[in-house]
Amino acid sequence: MKILIVFYSRTNTNKKIAEALAQKFNGDLEEIKSVKKYSGIFGYLAAGREGMKKIAAKIEPTAKNPADYDLVIIGTPCWAGKMASPVRAYLMEQKDKIKKVAFFCVRGGSDPQPIFDGLAGLCGQKPLATLALRTKEVTTNDFEENLKEFAAKLN
Numbered sequence: 001m002k003i004l005i006v007f008y009s010r011t012n013t014n015k016k017i018a019e020a021l022a023q024k025f026n027g028d029l030e031e032i033k034s035v036k037k038y039s040g041i042f043g044y045l046a047a048g049r050e051g052m053k054k055i056a057a058k059i060e061p062t063a064k065n066p067a068d069y070d071l072v073i074i075g076t077p078c079w080a081g082k083m084a085s086p087v088r089a090y091l092m093e094q095k096d097k098i099k100k101v102a103f104f105c106v107r108g109g110s111d112p113q114p115i116f117d118g119l120a121g122l123c124g125q126k127p128l129a130t131l132a133l134r135t136k137e138v139t140t141n142d143f144e145e146n147l148k149e150f151a152a153k154l155n
């Protein structure tokens, strides 16, 4: 099975999980890069506003074609209870090229279900599996069991 892992990460926790998944599945990685960098307090506020208002960010062109993959795993941080605005932008552009999806989300502690529902709604399909982790679990490397469970659902 050919797998693409697509993610956005402002502070590298989703990136860490994306890289761990790429290694586990021998998958390809696509990092979504936003034009705006969301740094500093004004960046944080802009990110929160865009998340809350379901705004699609401006993103840089991506390299991989999701249609070339059997499964696309999408990873997003939680921004004000919603998916991050660069992930929304990516899915609005690419959703029709995605055959099957799975989702992961690293967030502070909010209920991840509304984010997974938002991702599924945008993709127009249900995920094969979902993985929700807290920021702290990622920074302390306490996620191997969750990763294994997620992988088992996909295999």
Ligand SMILES: Cc1cc2nc3c(=O)[nH]c(=O)nc-3n(C[C@H](O)[C@H](O)[C@H](O)COP(=O)(O)O)c2cc1C
Residues within 6 Å of the ligand: 008, 009, 010, 011, 012, 013, 014, 015, 044, 045, 047, 048, 049, 051, 076, 077, 078, 079, 080, 081, 082, 106, 107, 108, 109, 110, 134, 135
């Ligand atoms: C603007 C903004 C809003 C956030 N809102 C939430 C939230 O509502 N709930 C939550 O659990 N975490 C929230 N977070 C925390 C991030 O989801 C968390 O730090 C995550 O690990 C960041 O992922 P990254 O390191 O891949 O960027 C927010 C972070 C930012 C920057």
